[in-house]
Structures are given as C-alpha cells and as structure tokens.
Amino acid sequence: MSERKPVVLVTAADLAPEALALLGGYEIVYAGKTPSDDDIVSLCGQHDPAAIIVRYGKVGAAAMAAAPSLRVISKHGSGTDTIDKTAAAARGIAVRAAAGANAAAVAEHALALMLACAKSVPLLDARMRAGHWDKAVHKSLELHGRTVGLVGLGAIGLRFARMADAMGMNVLGFDPYAKELPSFVQRADLDTLWKQADVISLHCPLTEENRNLLDAKTLARCKRGVIVVNTARGGLIDEAALLEAVRGGQVRAAGLDSFAVEPMLAGHPFQKESGFILSPHIGGVTSDAYVNMGLAAARNVRGVIEAR
Known part of the structure; x- marks a missing residue:
C-alpha cells in the first residue's frame, strides 16, 4: 500500500499550472473561490495538511490546531497579515511570503492610480460619455517636478x-528597515514626508504599530491637495478621516486598491464620492504575477517540508 502524499491546502479554487508542476509529489486540496475562516478550519480538520498556501481568507489559531501535521503556511503574495504569526510561532509552523513575486504588478498599479488621480481619468471619461467637452474648464495636475513620498x-x-x-519626480522614502537606498530616493522621516509630499503612496505591511497611519492628524499635516495612493493594506488608513479629507479638499484624490473590510460592502461612502478611484485589491493580479506568486509559494512549501 502506497504511502499517502502530504496534503497542500490552497485557500482558493486554483493555482498556476507551473506551481502545480512543482508540487507533483503532493495532494492538492482547494478551498474554493471565497473560503470563509470556518471553511479553512473545516478543511484542515478533514485533510490535516502539511502545508497551506494562502490566497484568500485568513489562517488563524483554530485552523492550525485542526491540522497537527501542518509545517508551513505559504502566502501567495507578499503580505502575511492574514496569517496569525504568533500562533504559528507557538506551534513551530513556518510562515513564508512570496516576497517580490508581484512587485512589478503592484508598482505598476500604484503608478496607474497616481496618474488617474492626477489626470482625473475616470471623471473625464464619464464626462465625455455624457456628451461634455471640458477642455476649456478642466486642468489636471502635472507630476514632473513634484514630490512623491513613499x-x-x-x-x-x-x-x-x-x-x-x-x-x-522627487522621491522621498520612509522605511526604518531599509539599509542602502538608490541615489534617486531621499530618506526622510514621516513628519518630513507628510509636509513635503504632493503624492503619498503606501507600500508597507500592516502592523499594530502602523494601523491607521494615515488618520485625521497626519492628513492635516500634509500639503493641501495631496494625492493618496494605497496598494498595500486598507488598515493603514483611517477611512472616515480620509473621506472627510477628500470632501474638504485637503486630499485632491485617493487611489485605493485596499480597504479596511474586503470585499467592500455595497453602500460604502467611497463609492459615491468622485474624489476616489477604486479597484478591488487587484494590484498584484496579473497573468505574470499569478504564475510568479504560485511558483514562489510552491517553492516555499517544498523548501520547508523537504529541508534536510
């Protein structure tokens, strides 16, 4: 009787074929398109996976407790805030991220949101489709020579x-963990960044220390008419404070790909405000990133389970 293959639970309905090829010696179990936390716990209890590849949903202490064979939780992406790392550490479960696998995709999306905010792309498109020709009355923002704070x-x-x-553009950057920086990035503290940036773009993980990093106080310290871009995590922004800042003109426009609650619920106030350009957390969702993240997640699984 052949020995049972180790199980890899994927918290999604699919994985790139290239990643599956790397996991040929494993049994793959899919959690479906939108698995709930309870779904993940239940599947852990049924299949006792050796690894979990996290695409959607959260993996908490209950899921880990239901899977005594679990050795690694591998994120299909760079952010691990959907994994209870404290619980994982207590059980000796490795947590790995696909660092850099979707960097090009997310950076390009952040650029697209910044440009759309500065050039009023969605508004002008809607006005054109409604029969308007606003050339004589509309002025967009030129970004050349302006400062972006990262x-x-x-x-x-x-x-x-x-x-x-x-x-x-002039580039200011804040990151206490970054060591050597390229010559075109000027290191700055947050207070300097808030005061000098014409555009603020968030590219950091969410922690308890930086939750609501952009709130009423920090937004008030920014230049009037600043553009805010967030392709990182929604919890970095106090959404009520950002809404008031956009309505009051302190923020010219906000391009957001991440939100405090996802999926965004119908009736969210951002949906009715023209100063917001919204996308459904798809900055890292491209055909290339899908393959790159799948491969990195699969390699991380094998790297832990097959380590000698």
Whole structure:
C-alpha cells in the first residue's frame, strides 16, 4: 500500500499550472473561490495538511490546531497579515511570503492610480460619455517636478520609486528597515514626508504599530491637495478621516486598491464620492504575477517540508 502524499491546502479554487508542476509529489486540496475562516478550519480538520498556501481568507489559531501535521503556511503574495504569526510561532509552523513575486504588478498599479488621480481619468471619461467637452474648464495636475513620498521601500516601493524618478519626480522614502537606498530616493522621516509630499503612496505591511497611519492628524499635516495612493493594506488608513479629507479638499484624490473590510460592502461612502478611484485589491493580479506568486509559494512549501 502506497504511502499517502502530504496534503497542500490552497485557500482558493486554483493555482498556476507551473506551481502545480512543482508540487507533483503532493495532494492538492482547494478551498474554493471565497473560503470563509470556518471553511479553512473545516478543511484542515478533514485533510490535516502539511502545508497551506494562502490566497484568500485568513489562517488563524483554530485552523492550525485542526491540522497537527501542518509545517508551513505559504502566502501567495507578499503580505502575511492574514496569517496569525504568533500562533504559528507557538506551534513551530513556518510562515513564508512570496516576497517580490508581484512587485512589478503592484508598482505598476500604484503608478496607474497616481496618474488617474492626477489626470482625473475616470471623471473625464464619464464626462465625455455624457456628451461634455471640458477642455476649456478642466486642468489636471502635472507630476514632473513634484514630490512623491513613499512609506515602505521593499521590492514594490523601490520599483515604484524608479518609475516616479523616471517621470522627473522627487522621491522621498520612509522605511526604518531599509539599509542602502538608490541615489534617486531621499530618506526622510514621516513628519518630513507628510509636509513635503504632493503624492503619498503606501507600500508597507500592516502592523499594530502602523494601523491607521494615515488618520485625521497626519492628513492635516500634509500639503493641501495631496494625492493618496494605497496598494498595500486598507488598515493603514483611517477611512472616515480620509473621506472627510477628500470632501474638504485637503486630499485632491485617493487611489485605493485596499480597504479596511474586503470585499467592500455595497453602500460604502467611497463609492459615491468622485474624489476616489477604486479597484478591488487587484494590484498584484496579473497573468505574470499569478504564475510568479504560485511558483514562489510552491517553492516555499517544498523548501520547508523537504529541508534536510
């Protein structure tokens, strides 16, 4: 009788074929398109996975307790805030991220949101479709020569910085963990960044220390008419404070790909405000990133389970 293959639970309905090829010696179990926390716990109890590849949903202490064979939780992406790392550490379960696998995709999306905010792309498109020709009355914002402030200088933040520099923008960056920085990034503390940046773009992980980093106090310290871009985590922003700042003109526009509650619920106030450009947390969702993140997540699974 053949020995049972180790189980890898994927908290989604699919995984890139290239990643599956790397996991040929494992049994793959899918949790479905939108698994709830309870679904994940139940599947852990049924299949006792050796590894979990996290795409959607959260993996908490209850899921880990239901899977005594669990050795690694591998994120299909760079952010691990959906994994209870304290519970994992207590059980000796490794937590790995696909660092940098979606950096190009997310940085490009942040750039797209910044440009859309500065150039009023969705508003002008809607006005054109309604029969208006606003050439005589509309003025967009030129970004050349203006300053972008980046919070987080990992793979995504530095890639975005390089694109902003190529556009002729001045780049300020805050990241207490970044060591050597390229010449086109000027290191700055947060107070300097808030005061000098014409655009603020967030590229850092969410922690309890930086939750609501952008709140009423910090937004008030920013330049009037600042653009805010967030392709990181929704919890970095106090959404009520940002709403008031947009309505009052302190923030010219906000381009957001991440939100405090996801999926965004119908009737969210951002949906009715023209000063917001919204996308459903798809900055890292491209065909290339899908493969790259799947491969990195699969390699991280094998790296832990097959370590000698």
